[in-house]
Amino acid sequence: MTFGEYLKQLREEANMRQTVLADKLDIWVSHIGNLEKGRANPPPKERIEQIAAALSLTSEQKDKLSDLAFNERNKKELDAFKKPSSVDASLVSVDTENLISVPVFLKCPASVKSWVSGEIDRYEKISKTFTQGRRMFIMKIHGDSMDRAGIDDGCMVLVDSEKELRNGNIVVARVDDECTIKRYYKTDHKVTLSPDSTNPEHQPMVFTKANKIIIHGVVDSIYLKKVK
Numbered sequence: 001m002t003f004g005e006y007l008k009q010l011r012e013e014a015n016m017r018q019t020v021l022a023d024k025l026d027i028w029v030s031h032i033g034n035l036e037k038g039r040a041n042p043p044p045k046e047r048i049e050q051i052a053a054a055l056s057l058t059s060e061q062k063d064k065l066s067d068l069a070f071n072e073r074n075k076k077e078l079d080a081f082k083k084p085s086s087v088d089a090s091l092v093s094v095d096t097e098n099l100i101s102v103p104v105f106l107k108c109p110a111s112v113k114s115w116v117s118g119e120i121d122r123y124e125k126i127s128k129t130f131t132q133g134r135r136m137f138i139m140k141i142h143g144d145s146m147d148r149a150g151i152d153d154g155c156m157v158l159v160d161s162e163k164e165l166r167n168g169n170i171v172v173a174r175v176d177d178e179c180t181i182k183r184y185y186k187t188d189h190k191v192t193l194s195p196d197s198t199n200p201e202h203q204p205m206v207f208t209k210a211n212k213i214i215i216h217g218v219v220d221s222i223y224l225k226k227v228k
Contacts, residue, residue: 003068007051008036010065014055024054041168042069044183044194046204070148099125104138104156108172108179108216126158135161136220139172139179145195145202146170146181151219157181161217170196170219175205176212184215 001009011021011032018036022029025047034040043051048069052062101123103109109119124138137159144153149170151157159172171184173193182193182205191213195202207213 001068002038003042003065003072004036004038006065006068010055010057010061011036016055021051021054025050042072044069044196046194098128100128100131102126102131102136102138102158104140106140107142108139108174109137130158134163137161137217141181142179143181144199145197146183147197147199149183149196151181158220159217160220163218163220165215165218172216172219174214174216175207180205181219184218 018032019029022032048066103120104122106121138156167185169184172181185192191207193205
């Protein structure tokens, strides 16, 4: 059974129309339909909690729904990280004229517009086919706040600092001089940086317009070269 099929089953067992559930979740009814038909990616943990509350699910039903969402969402994301545009520097064979130096950071750079040489740990040579003229950098990840998305402590990610932000993107952000990697969601009044982690200690971070938050870029792929 898929996430969408199970969601539809639970909704019908609760004798609740799509429009009612959409109102409770404050989302478009069309999105409920897309979820049930498998046209939209299953939602993250905090949305599952909202669905469970709206449908008055038992803990067993919620856990099953959460597991289905986790398995389907992560498969799509991990497959995306393995797409041809993912970077496996140990396997890519290119001539030196087609290489470009990409800076490697062990923490967030101070600015997305100007990188200070002292902040750069080293450079990696990457094919221009991957960068396509975009301003990109590689950063080492610390912590397990995105391990359910396949991004583990100590791995390296390739970050596109020029990519247009979209809700659901995994981003590298600076918050109060601290670096974090989370999913990005924006509404008219707030920005939410949401973890995707097996560690329950990680909770969504909510910011208003008054809060200072700097998005350094969107994670393009996991950088697969082994780090010395």
